[in-house]
Amino acid sequence: MATATKTVSEEEEEVTTVKVNGSAVNGVPPVFTSSRELKVVFVLGGPGSGKGTQCSKIVETFGFVHLSAGDLLRAEIKSGNENGNMIQNMIKEGKIVPAEVTVKLLQKAMEESENDKFLIDGFPRNEENRAIFESVTGIEPQFILFFDCPEQEMERRLLGRNQGRVDDNIETIRKRFKVFVESSIPVVDYYETSGKVNKIDATKSVDKVFDSIRPLFDCFNHVSSNGYEEELTEAIKQHNINGSAVAITN
Ligand SMILES: Nc1ncnc2c1ncn2[C@@H]1O[C@H](COP(=O)(O)OP(=O)(O)O)[C@@H](O)[C@H]1O
Ligand SMILES: O=c1ccn([C@@H]2O[C@H](COP(=O)(O)OP(=O)(O)O)[C@@H](O)[C@H]2O)c(=O)[nH]1
Structure with a gap:
């Protein structure tokens, strides 16, 4: 008789083969257990540049889930978790929390969500964050929004x-x-080499900033006959032609 219980080897198989966006990094398969094709946009920029404010607007208009790495870390402090004190001290000093901690929180939030489109705000904050996120999840971002x-x-x-x-x-x-x-900034430079960075002039009013972001997300709502990938590539090209080509000023 068939039984619902999986053997150990079946479970191992599931963890190593059912994974997001596929590829193994350095021969080690990602340990993500979701089989959905997740779309991730990283939202980067200095503290106070308006990332969270614009993420709320993108969520309202384009149905993304907003994952603020800072908010997840602050929730971890409140939850009384054993890492809480360490995280609190790092945040007080403006330091970057070890990548394993932040990636685990992001991964859990994505796995628990039924959505497949995520704005990851304020992460990756350094090269270690970027590399560990990539190797654990196997996810490459669709593009980067960089608030200048x-x-x-x-x-x-x-x-x-x-x-x-x-x-x-x-x-x-x-x-x-x-x-x-x-x-x-070195993380932004890294993504710049693959043409994924869309620089946004964050000094304008909240509504004007959103107007400059909007075309980059339209393709997630209406996919033309060319298909989503082509539409996104064209939107990024237009964004750069319209005078926001990447030139990191810091
Ligand atoms: N375009 C803007 N113009 C003026 N103030 C803004 C703008 N965008 C955000 N703010 C305000 O600046 C502060 C920091 O914005 P926030 O979105 O929290 O930044 P971040 O998430 O990048 O740290 C908030 O008080 C917010 O209301
Ligand atoms: O991936 C992250 C995101 C945030 N932080 C910590 O949380 C603080 C606040 O980050 P948040 O993104 O909430 O705020 P911002 O500085 O962008 O306003 C940072 O200074 C870091 O100490 C971190 O260590 N790793």
């Missing part, structure tokens, strides 16, 4: 944010800016 904003404006916004965050004080803000330039 001068430090003076980001500082003004952060000091006015009023969310009671332990890191929105001038001393920690300065440390976060330094970490951003030294560790996060």
Whole structure:
């Protein structure tokens, strides 16, 4: 008689062969257990550049799930998890939490969601984040949104944010800016080499910034006869022609 119980070898088989977006990295298959084709957009930019604000608008209009790495880490502190103290101290100092911790939280959130389109906000923050995310999930981002904003404006916004965050004080803000330039900009540079970065002028009003982002997401709502990939490639090309070609200013 057939039974629902899987043998150990069947379970091993499932974990190693049923995986997102496929490819093994350095011969080690991703350990992601979902079989959905997930679409991920990384949203990067300095602290206070407006990433979270725009992610909310993208969620409303284009049906993505917003995963803020910072929010997931702050929830972990609140949950009383054993890593909580370490995470709290890192955030207070503006340092980057070890990749294993953040990737695990992102992975869990994606696996628990029934959606297949994710905005990952504020991650990857350094090369270690990027490499570990890629090797664990096997996911390559569709593209990168990079919010370009001068430090003076980001500082003004952060000091006015009023969310009671332990890191929105001038001393920690300065440390976060330094970490951003030294560790996060190299990730943007990495993706620039594969033409995946879409630079956004984040100094404009919230609505104007959203207007410049919108065309990059339209293809997720209406797929032309050319197909989604072609439509996205064309949107990125147009975005760059329209004067936002990538030139990292920091
Ligand atoms: N385009 C904008 N112009 C002015 N203020 C903004 C703009 N976008 C966001 N803000 C404000 O700046 C602060 C930081 O924005 P937020 O979205 O939290 O940034 P991030 O997620 O990049 O840290 C918030 O108080 C937000 O309301
Ligand atoms: O992938 C991440 C995302 C966030 N953080 C920590 O969380 C803080 C706040 O990040 P968040 O993205 O919430 O805020 P932002 O600095 O972009 O305003 C950072 O300074 C880091 O200390 C981290 O270590 N890894």
